[in-house]
Amino acid sequence: MKMMMMISNNNNALLLIKLLTLHSLLVLAASQDFDFFYFVQQWPGSYCDTKQSCCYPSTGKPASDFGIHGLWPNRNDGSYPSNCDSTNPFDVSKISDLTSHMQSEWPTLSCPSNNGLAFWGHEWDKHGTCSESVLNQHDYFATTLSLKNQIDLLQALKSAGVQPNGQKYTLSSIKSAIQGASGFTPWIECNNDTSGNSQLYQIYLCVDSSASRFIQCPVFPKGSCGSSIEFPKF
Structure with missing residues (x-):
């Protein structure tokens, strides 16, 4: 009887090891399922002057500067993975040393006013978990902050x-300015203000699959802007 129990326990242990190994392989496979990253920054004035409007974070009105939206794994065919690992949810304690920097560089504008945790959690759960083959949770946010510091879009x-200043500029002049500062062609996304102006x-x-350097985008998202677009105040 004792021998049978030992065999049973060994079988259970082996089964558990196999299941854990399979889970790890599935997570790894999912997290490696991308070719590059989109690094996306948004202009707060264009977020706030839409019909949806905005709310300033609990820390106060953000600076008049581009804020980080996210670092998104993407594939060369235009598709992208999402929500790759539900076993590793956002944990603010893992980024405690980055929080103050994120409040200034990665502010939330969604309503009601909040401290940014829901926004950052969404970005990690949807996009960050798909980059686990190269970035753990802390590195995902630290790397994204570092990317923002490498190219000053507003100054460019x-x-x-x-x-x-609320004036209109040609789309080509905006692209040229950013390309001149970064060395790479950007993709510009437009939205409409309450008056319908683009x-x-x-x-x-775009950033390479190791999240270490900017690259030419293999593919751009769908959609387009007009030839002349407004750059609103904030």
């Missing part, structure tokens, strides 16, 4: 005479 636009909303640049 201002240096080219493109100011957030405006500069988000700027996409």
